[in-house]
Amino acid sequence: MVVVGAGIVGAACAFYASRAGLDVTVLERGAVAAGTTGAGEGNLLLSDKAAGPELDLALRSAALWNVLSDELGGEAFELERKGGVVVAGSAEGLAALHAFAAEQRAAGVASIPLDAGQLRDAEPHLSPALAGGAFYPGDMQVQPALAAAGLLAAARAAGAELRTGVEVLGSELASGRLTGVRTSAGLVPADYVVNAAGTWGGEVSARLGGAVPILPRRGFVLVTEPLPRVIRHKVYSADYVANVASDRAGLELSPVIEGTRSGTVLIGASRERVGFDTTISIPVVRQLAAQAVRLFPVLAGICLMRVYAGLRPYCPDHLPVIGTDPRVPGLLHACGHEGAGIGLAPATGELIADLITGRPATVDPAPFDPVRLIGAAA
């Protein structure tokens, strides 16, 4: 089995497949975690997902992250059970947030409604103007590059091979079935090829003859100077959930702010559909900083150390594409996780291993089946 891509999803596919006894080779064009994995915040969120298939995948992943933490040592990839706090600015916004949280609770996501006073107890530096919020104890975070490296190291210990600097160029077929991939380093034979190329999954899928529509959505993360622990959780505005699900092409902004163990505060989140352009936009950075200060006035005098840009890979219907491609026997897709790939990676990897080995899947694979996208691909 060949896995294309050494981001978090490719690493998880390699991990679960090699644990299942498959002979795995990971091919990566650049370096481990060099794409979207290395450009995010490493959030493992339940709080931003409405009841449905993506939440089911996230819940399974959260359980697996806890197992991985015990097995591989969560310290090694900075797993932190920091919890999420979602805030609302108005009474109507708060009522909608609490209704959303109640639906999530029915689907298995723990949350605690917070009034304005309880919100201040949870995050003392939040603006006093907020109406209230909700606390999600199940939201976690990892350092994503370390997590990808940790999963790959464990996969290699189970027999997998990792080859970086190798680009996949096309497929090798016999009687219509995949027998391997042509690469910049020659032919690599395989019975199964998993497209885990993230934002570049659309291009890789086309090269392998089973195009799926994966598109980039740019985001920036602002990093402050290290501070004492002034922000305790991941804190974001209830507007964020609406922005993630939006189909608008223009700039969308919602404040997402969190302290980290290293002391830096991370500030997001912007979403723009501007192709593969990762140029930093100073006006967008300024708006992100301004809305962070509105939520946490204490940040007003704090310096930013750096800003980084990344591309979230999304499918037109905002669900990842995970499963076998009926057009090219032997080809599977595991990409299009948008901004949730770190959180969704373990359940994705487990599902890919289950589909190849024929084991019963833990999560219903039907909503993620590539079939739904075929015909929509360019």
Place this chain on the structure above:
Amino acid sequence: MTAFSFDGRPVDFAEGQTVGAALVNAGIYSWRVTRRHGTRRGLFCGIGVCYDCLVRVDGVPNQRACQVAATDGMTVTTQTGTGHDDFAC
């Protein structure tokens, strides 16, 4: 020559010199104490990338000594930890 003060003592500098360059020129090699292990820090990369040479300038912490141009009468002090102990909660 003009001068700024570092922890109360005068440090001469030439026009256009950075705080970090002037400090090193005066034989001062460290001006920060790290937040975890309490070890001393001064210039490392010297080109604004590594954020090792952080120092407090006119009361504002986390200024890169290698990037801040020295000015006459500036008050430079050793930075301990994040420089934001007042924020702790």
